[in-house]
Amino acid sequence: MAAVTDQMASGMPAVRRTPKGTFDLVFRNASFLAALFVLVLLAGIIAAMVAGGWPAFREFGFGFLTSSVWDTQNEQYGAFPAIVGTLSTALIALVVGVPLSLGIAVFLTQLAPPWFKRPVSTAIELLAAVPSIIYGMWGLFVFVPLFAAYVQIPLSNIVEGMPIVGTILYSRSPSGLGILTAGIILAFMIIPFIASITRDMLEQIPSVLRESAYGIGATTWEVVRYVLVPQAGVSIIGAVMLGLGRALGETMAVTFVVGNANRLSASVMDPGSTIASRIANEFNEALGLQLHALIALGCILFFVTFVVLVIARILVARVKSF
Amino acid sequence: MRKLLILAAAAVGFSGAVQAADITGAGATFPFPIYAKWAEAYKKETNIGLNYQSIGSGGGIRQIKAKTVAFGATDAPLKGEDLAKDGLVQFPTVMGGVVPAINVPGIEAGKLKLTGPLIAEIYLGTIKKWNDPKIAALNPGLTLPEANISPVYRSDGSGTTFVFTDYLSRVSPEWKSKIGTNTAVQWPVGIGGKGNEGVSASVKQVANSIGYVEYAYAKQNKLAHALVQNADGNFPAPDDKSFQAAAANANWNEAPGFGISLNNQKGAQAWPITSATFLLVHAKPEKPEETQAALKFVDWAYKNGDQLALGLDYVPLPAGVKDQVRNAWKGVTDPAGKPIF
Numbered sequence: 001m002a003a004v005t006d007q008m009a010s011g012m013p014a015v016r017r018t019p020k021g022t023f024d025l026v027f028r029n030a031s032f033l034a035a036l037f038v039l040v041l042l043a044g045i046i047a048a049m050v051a052g053g054w055p056a057f058r059e060f061g062f063g064f065l066t067s068s069v070w071d072t073q074n075e076q077y078g079a080f081p082a083i084v085g086t087l088s089t090a091l092i093a094l095v096v097g098v099p100l101s102l103g104i105a106v107f108l109t110q111l112a113p114p115w116f117k118r119p120v121s122t123a124i125e126l127l128a129a130v131p132s133i134i135y136g137m138w139g140l141f142v143f144v145p146l147f148a149a150y151v152q153i154p155l156s157n158i159v160e161g162m163p164i165v166g167t168i169l170y171s172r173s174p175s176g177l178g179i180l181t182a183g184i185i186l187a188f189m190i191i192p193f194i195a196s197i198t199r200d201m202l203e204q205i206p207s208v209l210r211e212s213a214y215g216i217g218a219t220t221w222e223v224v225r226y227v228l229v230p231q232a233g234v235s236i237i238g239a240v241m242l243g244l245g246r247a248l249g250e251t252m253a254v255t256f257v258v259g260n261a262n263r264l265s266a267s268v269m270d271p272g273s274t275i276a277s278r279i280a281n282e283f284n285e286a287l288g289l290q291l292h293a294l295i296a297l298g299c300i301l302f303f304v305t306f307v308v309l310v311i312a313r314i315l316v317a318r319v320k321s322f
Numbered sequence: 323m324r325k326l327l328i329l330a331a332a333a334v335g336f337s338g339a340v341q342a343a344d345i346t347g348a349g350a351t352f353p354f355p356i357y358a359k360w361a362e363a364y365k366k367e368t369n370i371g372l373n374y375q376s377i378g379s380g381g382g383i384r385q386i387k388a389k390t391v392a393f394g395a396t397d398a399p400l401k402g403e404d405l406a407k408d409g410l411v412q413f414p415t416v417m418g419g420v421v422p423a424i425n426v427p428g429i430e431a432g433k434l435k436l437t438g439p440l441i442a443e444i445y446l447g448t449i450k451k452w453n454d455p456k457i458a459a460l461n462p463g464l465t466l467p468e469a470n471i472s473p474v475y476r477s478d479g480s481g482t483t484f485v486f487t488d489y490l491s492r493v494s495p496e497w498k499s500k501i502g503t504n505t506a507v508q509w510p511v512g513i514g515g516k517g518n519e520g521v522s523a524s525v526k527q528v529a530n531s532i533g534y535v536e537y538a539y540a541k542q543n544k545l546a547h548a549l550v551q552n553a554d555g556n557f558p559a560p561d562d563k564s565f566q567a568a569a570a571n572a573n574w575n576e577a578p579g580f581g582i583s584l585n586n587q588k589g590a591q592a593w594p595i596t597s598a599t600f601l602l603v604h605a606k607p608e609k610p611e612e613t614q615a616a617l618k619f620v621d622w623a624y625k626n627g628d629q630l631a632l633g634l635d636y637v638p639l640p641a642g643v644k645d646q647v648r649n650a651w652k653g654v655t656d657p658a659g660k661p662i663f
Binding site: 069140175177255261262280285 | 378379471477478480501503504505506507508509510511512513514515516520523524527528531
């Protein structure tokens, strides 16, 4: 024991005496390589996708984005219904998911009694860890039949023949599968992310701010609206964008419940498809131009996600500058 | 250190030797259960294993063309010119049937009668309700609901879709001109389910739906099936006997590589939507011993695998067809031009 202490005592200064520069240099280069690896990986993925999708882009040109035909028989491919499906399911997920997530976060940080706060917080974190295929299976076997019986069929009967809503909410074959169902399942999937990040952000706001607001007679709503949300605004947008990113790219859960129709429909109750679901469906058996068209779809999804991230950055920067 | 390297090299060499003894194949998912069953029994007898990746017919064709496997497997047969272009030999292994599965409240399995043209009209969207006069005329004893039909199809590319659309193209000129035959087509109406399980889940849950699945799948999942009128005007029950009846009357030499369709074959008891599944090997393989091992495995399965196939609701090939296939294997040769089987 004494020997060990001696060794340590004599060893410590020895370590300190080694030229600092060497280790620093190695560490610096190693971390630089690690960072470079991400860029190389990204460049590699972009290059592979553009190269793989190029034959499809060359064949159909700009029409690939606007055409609604997906005909493996005559080798005609268009991405429009899949792009619309991807954006509309993600939008529905945000419309449903964001208010719920914010409500959860505000309730947990401001209103919940401690005995209730902990189980709900844990439940949210557990939800975030559930694999997406489980959401898909649960959606298909549990949610879809209930949704068909208690929402789609009654709603279709009510709106039938009405202008606008009669088109958007009318279901020709009330199967429970469709764009709206996929959007709702996606909302369930992104709620844990948005809620837990927002909760963490709200918790970091100094309590003196909140207490001062209450002190001058503000109501809970006023505190949330004028103190907490502006303070956490940037982070909330960041959390929402993270959720949006997940909603855009989600594959298995959507494939289970979206109905997988390569058609465009004016009704959110009708089956549709997203970019990710179409790739999941067809990649196995795709040959030739179809395979290139699928990779081109992947390219478009990549681009859409990139644009969303850029918009998020711009929003965050703008909010910060206020 | 050197010792370690030698050991490592020996280990790599050893595992390489073991893998070389295994037969490699890839492709169709439909016959995967029976290939796995055959492989299990074959390994017990010969100690030669099968490494089969069920990645889909398209993947199987890609891999055999790229020569990464000893055989590729496909549900939709390749055409003669494609076989010639890539120097491939094609032959059938087992058969199966496709059945329409229905979920119509009040109608039991095997009670509803349909014809091919009616199924085509349902999937084209021109027949919209179950109590359509055309369906009612065929089923005088049944009370059909006045409900919209929800057609369900396979959203992923699939041999089952190929067989089903091939059948509809044969019986409905409108289907042939508007939709055609393929592993995935442009469905004008309906909802898509991924895989047999996706279709059967949708049919089970969506009231007033109709789908199509492999017979084995419908049977194991207790889906209610409909009867389909065959070329002779009868309504046979879907089972191994009616599938075999479809194969018995077929002329297997009509297309190169046995690539015929068993759909809508003549025969009083022939099930109208039947097909074989196929294997592909190179006619002049770069590694003849691997292809030889694959052919020996298939030969063993032809001799000993019929009961195993029936147990899994597949249908064995008629004995005459098996002999024709063995004859066709004479076209598979080593570089010297000597048949390897």
